[in-house]
Amino acid sequence: MPGWQALREELHTGGFEVVDVCLEMAGPEVARPFVEAAASTHPSLIDQTHYMDARFGVTNIPQVIWIDENSTIVRPPEPASPIPVGEAALQMVQLVGRTEERERYVAMVKDWVEKGPDSRYTWSPEEVVARSEARSPATSKAAAHFELAQHLWRQEGFSPRAITHFNAAHKLQPDNITYKRQAYSALAVSRSGGDDPDGWTRFRQTPQEGENWPFVSDFNKDMVRFQPELAARLKLPGAGSS
């Protein structure tokens, strides 16, 4: 987040704004420490129902959407991260990937801010629709199950029927990582008594030895399936060798 804030400060006078949207069913207080740590001066929104998934096709985080001066999308949701700010953040990024891709992406944003519709990185409305995430009847059904799961979680916590709907969403759209990590993290916090005092409890998204795990997958399995190279580099259980 500090990286997006730095880009916003650099480009704001040129008619550029950042809006961050936190996808978290537990509500704004979970997001607030991150926003305050980044000293964000741009709007920070909370999406407690994963509306961004259903409305725009967001399936993972972070993902970025470019919206022009007329509220028209010129690039649909895509994975993107800013240039890290600070030595610790840089080291973390170098652990999981290269920084060159981030630098290229920020250069694309700057090109758009400078050239507007003449930027070669923007697309027509027809291209934007065509390049947006694929949506099948199964993914629509996954969204419906996930909305019910969140609703039931608010009413009953991780009741058997809430878990049934979480798992149905996970099975119907296995590459929707937000549906999965939201459920895993909320379970971790719930099992710690509803609190996350060290800020790391929510990242315990893989069952500990002997732990009863109610979901069809977990963080390590998802990494091995969807990011096998990174899983190998991080030496996750079940990953191949890097």
Next chain:
Amino acid sequence: MIVDRLDNGAEEFQQATGWEIKLEGACKADVCVPLADGDFDLLAIAERLGMAVVSEPDLGLWALGPETLGGRALTTADASDLRLPDLDGEDFHITSLRGQKVLVVAWAPY
């Protein structure tokens, strides 16, 4: 969209899904899908728009998934219906930033 009855009106449907019921049919931005004549029928419109319906019969709840027209997540490039609360609960509407280029960053603390 979660409902506890199926006789909801067009206004509630529009608020939850962005689809407005007009004479031409169900419309979002510049896209209109013709509908059969007659009163507002939630399940028939959901089927017409390719929205999945999942029920939780014990609780009398139904959830509608998003439309699947065209097989893409976006039906239109128009994002003017993007409206969410900020961290203090104040309503934010993307149109309040008209005239600026906006980078919307979806993130999560998980």
